[in-house]
Amino acid sequence: xxxxxxxxxLTVMAGLTLATTTAQAKAGKPVGITPKISSVxxxxxxxxxxxxxxxxxxxxxxxxxxxxxxxxxxxxxQPMVFAPGVETIGExxxxxxxxxMSDGDKSIVLVDSRTPDWVAKGTIPSAxxxxxxxxxxxxxxxxxxxxxxxxxxxxxxxxxxxxDVDVDEAIAAGDTSKAFDFSKAKTLVMFCNGMWCGQSxxxxxxxxxxxxxxxxxKYYRDGMQSWAILGLTxxx
Numbered sequence: 001x002x003x004x005x006x007x008x009x010l011t012v013m014a015g016l017t018l019a020t021t022t023a024q025a026k027a028g029k030p031v032g033i034t035p036k037i038s039s040v041x042x043x044x045x046x047x048x049x050x051x052x053x054x055x056x057x058x059x060x061x062x063x064x065x066x067x068x069x070x071x072x073x074x075x076x077x078q079p080m081v082f083a084p085g086v087e088t089i090g091e092x093x094x095x096x097x098x099x100x101m102s103d104g105d106k107s108i109v110l111v112d113s114r115t116p117d118w119v120a121k122g123t124i125p126s127a128x129x130x131x132x133x134x135x136x137x138x139x140x141x142x143x144x145x146x147x148x149x150x151x152x153x154x155x156x157x158x159x160x161x162x163x164d165v166d167v168d169e170a171i172a173a174g175d176t177s178k179a180f181d182f183s184k185a186k187t188l189v190m191f192c193n194g195m196w197c198g199q200s201x202x203x204x205x206x207x208x209x210x211x212x213x214x215x216x217x218k219y220y221r222d223g224m225q226s227w228a229i230l231g232l233t234x235x236x
Contacts (some may be wrong), residue, residue, distance in 0.1 A: 004162075005029065007055070010055065012148065016054070016105075017030070018074070024200065025026050028055065028056065028057030028058070029057060030034070030055070031052075031053040031054065031055050031057065031231065032053070033051070033053060033091075033092065033095065033232075034053065034092060038052065038217075039051060039052035040052075040095050040098070040099050041102070041125050042084055042095075042098045042099055042101070042102040042125050043102040043125075044125040044126050044127075044138045044235050045200070049093055049125040049126075049235055050233065051097045051125055051232060051233045052225065052228060052232070052233055053231040053232055053233075054155070054231030056150075056231075057203075059231055060177045060226055061229050062228055063191075063227070064121065065224065065225040065228045065229065069214070072195055072196070074198060075196045075198070076195070076196065077110065077195055077196055077197065077198070078195055078196070078221055080221065081089075082201055082204060082209060082219050082221075083205075083214055084214060085214025085215050085217075086204065086208075086214045086215075086217045086218070086219050087217075087219065088216050088218075088219045088220075088221050089219065090220070090222065091220075091222075091226065091227065091230060091232065093190060093218070093220075094110070094124065094191070095221050097110060097187075097189045097218070098110055098124065098125060098126040098127075100127060101126050105220065106191065106213070107155075107186050107187055108186060108187045109128065109153065109154065109186045109187070109188055109189070109192075110124060110126050110127040110128065110189045110199075111127065111128060111129075111130050111188055111189065111190045111191070111203070112124065112127040112129045112188055112191060112192070112200055113126065113131065113132045113135075113191065113200035113202075113203045114129070114131065114132070114192050114224075115131050115133065115200055115203045116129060116131065116197075118193065118224075120236060121125045121236070122224075122225075122234030122235065122236055123225060123234060123235060123236075124191070124224075124232075124234065124235075125235050127191075127235060128153070129188070130149060130153060130203070131199075132199040132202045132203045134146075134149055134193070135149060135202070135203040135206045136153060136202045136203065136205075136206055137206065138168060139202075141165050141206070143164040143168055144163075144164040145208060146166060146206060147164060147210075150180070150185075150207075150210065150212070154176075154185055154186050154188065154212075155184045155185050156167075156180050156182055156184075156185050156212070157180065157181035157183075157184065158179065158181075159178060159179055159180065159181065160179060160224030162178075162179050166179060167179045167210070170211075171209060171210065175211075176210055177211065179211070180211055182212065182213050182216070185212065185213060185216055186216070187216045187217075187218065188212075188216060188217050188218065189220060190202075190203060190204060190218065190219060191219075191220035191221075191223040191224065192223050192224070192225050193225060194221075194222055194223040194224060194225030194226060195221055195222055195223070195225070195226075196225075198224055199226065200219065200220075200223070201219075204219065206219055
């Protein structure tokens with residue numbers, strides 16, 4: 001065999017080896033959510049969606065969440081404990097809450113606190129979008145508007161005869177117990193873009209100011225950035 005043929009053969013073999021290695025990398029080893037759970041089916045807008053992780057072992061995070069140094073302020077690192085009584089949770093807990101919702105538990109709401117332009121890029125299956133601008137006075141939210149969100153979306157009962165002026169006075173006095181009945185208030189699982197995002201924290205701060213029970217607020221601090229890093233399913 002000539003040197004040229006030997007080189008050609010080696011090149012072809014190398015190409016086949018590279019192709020095989022690439023194919024194996026893409027097929028790779030199983031990528032479960034936990035050792036015992038490979039996927040979970042939940043409802044999103046009335047349709048079944050399977051939450052699972054990207055099975056490609058060579059996959060990398062999408063560019064939208066690849067930045068490491070967004071300017072602070074406003075993109076400052078959020079504390080692990082947002083407020084006394086508010087539980088910080090991770091991805092497995094978020095999936096468990098989403099599954100409970102899909103199985104008919106109406107006492108839970110998974111809330112994407114981001115602005116609609118971000119939500120349009122992809123959100124967690126079963127989440128609804130209630131932008132932080134709807135709950136944050138500094139962003140234009142009114143007391144009346146916040147009361148409406150709490151009543152219509154979160155299961156809070158506004159005391160009969162109470163208006164926004166009464167509620168403002170109750171907030172100023174530090175006691176909203178006579179303005180709202182939180183006995184049937186839903187458990188809110190709140191998230192935004194990640195540990196550097198202040199949108200869900202702003203929403204939570206407003207709700208706590210209105211008297212929302214801290215134990216009924218769950219904070220998915222790592223948000224969409226960690227969700228994307230783990231290759232978990234998103235929906236638009």
